[in-house]
Amino acid sequence: MSIFKGSLLAAGAFALSTGVAAAQTTVKWLHLEVNPAQIKIWEEVARDFEAKNPGTKVEMQFLENESYKAKLPTLLQSNDRPHIIYSWAGGVLKAQIEAGVLQDITAQIADIKDTIAPAALAAFTRDGKTYGLPFAQSQVGFIYNKELMAKGGVDGTTIKTWDDLLGAVKKLKAAGVTPLTVGGGDKWPLHFYWTYLAVRQGGKAALEAALAGKDGGFESETYQKAGEYMKQLVDLQPFQNGFLGFKNPQSTGFFGDGKAAMSLVISTVYHQQKALAANKVGIPDDKLGFFDFPTVPGGKGAASDTLGGINGWLITKGAPKAAVDFVKHFVSKDVQSRLAGANFLIPVVKGADAGIGNAFMRNVAQNLARSGYHQNFYDQDLGPSVGRVVNDATAELAGGSMTPKQVAKAVQDAWKQGN
Amino acid sequence: MNSPAIRRAAASGQLTAVVLFLPPALLLFTLFVVLPVGEAAWYSVYNWNGFGRPSNWIGLDNYRYVFETRAFGLALRNNFLIIAVSLAIQLPLAMTLAILLAEKFRGAVALRMLFFLPYVLAEVATGLIFSFVYDGDYGLVAAIWRFFGAEPPHLLASTQTSMLAILIVIVWKYFGFHMMLFIAALQGQDRNLVEAARIDGASRWQALRHVTLPLLYPTIRLSVFFAVVGSLQLFDLVMPLTRGGPADSSQTMVSFLYSHGVMRMRIGYGSAIGVILFLICVTFAATYKRWFMRDD
Structure with missing residues (x-):
């Protein structure tokens, strides 16, 4: 028995020493x-x-x-x-x-x-x-298809405020163009709207206050407002038909195929819209535009603040x-x-x-x-349990099954449960 | 322990059998069933994200949170819907087809194969295939709608229709399996009984109603059992189709557990769902066996 053990040890030592000799890491x-x-x-x-x-x-x-x-x-x-x-x-x-x-x-x-x-x-x-x-x-921002925007008589470079965006959506709809595409089935593409609106409305201070539990946490005025602005957009029915069933790659391909005028996306979509388009070409550089997320009236966040x-x-x-x-x-x-x-x-x-x-x-x-304040994606920043609730609730706001008030409350409740 | 019983058992070789065959089964059952369930029950009283050891004891709060979550109610409703549709549509369909196809005629075997094929497909593959079929822009459903000049619906994208779409896939996928159960049972039946009834003057319908069907009861009970268990386990079909959405409208108990427990790193909360699901299963299995399958 002891001989057997000894030989095992020796074999082990040998294996180790050869490992060191070859210095293979x-x-x-x-x-x-x-x-x-x-x-x-x-x-x-x-x-x-x-x-x-x-x-x-x-x-x-x-x-x-x-x-x-x-x-x-x-x-x-x-x-x-x-x-x-x-x-x-x-x-x-x-x-x-x-x-x-x-x-x-x-x-x-x-x-x-x-x-x-x-x-x-x-x-x-x-x-x-x-x-x-x-x-x-x-960075998260709006990419747009210059040709489709022109069809609705909209110039992407002039969209600076939330009202500008709502106006553009109305014009595009009137011209028979789908204004926005979003991968609503994945939910997180919709949370960009709510969270970016909160960044614009309340700036860095608002999130810090919410995390510290001040002003009602995520039920503070900033987040209520963010929900109300988002609802203004949702009420115009700006998204492609069946957007709640679209996964993000599908929506990116939809944009790449030239079927929607704008999309709120992560900057890396610049590549993906090409790779995911049916023709593998997508929207070429000269027809592709990008504008920052618009500002809201009376917002405390700077226009240069970024989400990404x-x-x-x-x-x-x-x-x-x-x-x-x-x-x-x-x-x-x-x-x-x-x-x-x-x-x-x-x-x-x-x-x-x-x-x-x-x-x-x-x-x-x-x-x-x-950017003076770069906000990390909320669904990462707040951790998986609260982050997913933000995604869920904003998707429901977009689907019309939750009110701005309920969204804020759902996030705050999740925050209380998790911490 | 009373020794005469052991002696008697030993004499008949039963003790040897017990000593030989019980430990492996008991060990496996303990390792893979009892321990995980016990662990889940233990986790379920902690607020725990899966890292390290659970330390933040919160009592039964996780259970309260589960009951307060709207998705839990929806998942429960959907599980009942699946059972109801299985009983009201799938079972009669499977039985009718079985009675037709149990006879020997040209093409019967080919038809049986055809109806059984969906069951052979992997769940995830089925889900992906149907996500294309249901696609409101390029799918088969959209094409049919357009043919009639209507605006195609996005079935999977609406809270009203997502579960309906999944139920259709469930019936499509599993009726073949239940049909096969019935065919096997029908072929095992003594044909003399039906013949005797016919000679005694029973019509085809009467023979079916009073001889064949009563003989099928054990299989019906089995089929119902499978339908219920299948409903409680349904997960891999839902994920590629809707992931339980939109707005949790097509969540089942297991997809609810996965999306709200595992994906959110709320292991304690997820374990609480697991324990609730386990209790539902045990209660069902025990009562069903006691009330309906005691003769089998």
Whole structure:
């Protein structure tokens, strides 16, 4: 028995020593990207890194967006967890930090800290400790089809206020053009309306007050107003027929096919509307416009405030040092410029935006650079439980089954239950 | 323990059988049924997001929250709707077809195959196929509506029609399975009984009504049982079609559990739904067996 045990130990030691001799470290990198063109660049980045760091292997793992969210808690607590995971920051990140499943990498990234946009880095930092690095930002805004807008006699560049937008919708409807397309079946595309209206109405202070439970929390005047403005739009029936059944890619394709004049989207839709159009061409650059979310009368938020996403890579507990090195490589100016040059993202590294290839993305980058207050998506920022209620309730407001008052109350109730 | 009984059992070899065959089954049952249910019951009294160990004890609040959620009522209503449609439409349809197709005639086997095919399809594939069929812009339904010059509806996008659309798919998918149950039962029946009745002067209808149908009762009870259990488990058909929406109008108990518990990282709340679902299942299974299947 003891001989058997001894030989086992020896075998184990042998396996370990050979492992060290070959110095083979595998970095497991879990991503959600579905665009083959972008994945191709990412793979090249990984191979680059392997070439520069002999003995390191980067293994790409993929999960679909929704299944990733469902699986993550289990995944992170298993022994076989990936070393690098995708993150939208916000409430989910907070839960992960509190659970102690992430690694504090503050010391390791001290040397590159200053190259990254402070607001983006702050999203992955809590109590002075950094748990990951941002690699992209995005802005929510209206994309529009210039041809269809012209049919309704509307100029997208003149839409500055909420009333301008309502007027444009009326004109487009009168001309027989579908004013807006939205992936209402996925719900979150509808939450952009309500949350962006809240950003315009109340600014940063309103959300902070709501989180602190002041002025009735999410039942404050800001959120009531946001709901009422959204209802004004909904009452015009501006969306495509059956919008509550459309998934987001379907709606993006609908826009790409030239069937609706406008859509409130994340800036990355610039690419997706092409890929998801029936003819794979979509709306060409010269016919595609973009305008910022309109302002509301008496709103406390600045017109330059933005709603959008901050995407990053988190390092999980127990990950090898090489994982941090790889993420640092990923957000190096070189790689960021390359991805920005191919118009895949708005970079977070200073100076990398010089490489942005076209006017559309450059405009978004400028907006983000000018923004004094960049609000992360509510459904990420508030965490999954409250965030999904925001999505649900705003979808119901759009469907006419909830009033603005009920929406505000539903969100506030969820907030109270969760905290 | 009284020893004579054990001795008797040992003598007949029963004890050996029990010692040999019970532990594996008991172990598996404990591991995969009793423990998870117990765990869910434990989680359900905590406010827990799935990370670390549950520590925030909130008593029965999760249950209160579940009962206060409007989606819970809708899910329950939809489960009852599915059962009602299964009983009122699917079962008679399956039985009629079975009685017709149990006879031997040219094409009977081909027709049986045809009706059974939907059941063979994976649920998710079925859901995807029907999401195309129901599509209000490009789908088959839209094409039919346009043929009659009407504005095509978006069945899956309206709170009024989403559940109707799903019910149609359910009947389409499962009637073949129930038909097969009835065909198997009919073929197992002693044909002499019907023949005897006919010789005694019973009409075809009377023979069907008084001989064939009573002999089918055990199968009917089984079919109802499957319909109810199927309704309580329905999930993978709903997800690709509507994900329970719009506005939770097509939520079933399980899709409600998934979208409100798992996707929101509210494991405690989700577990409370799980426990409620478990209690419904157990109550149903026990009473059904006691009242309706005791002779089988």
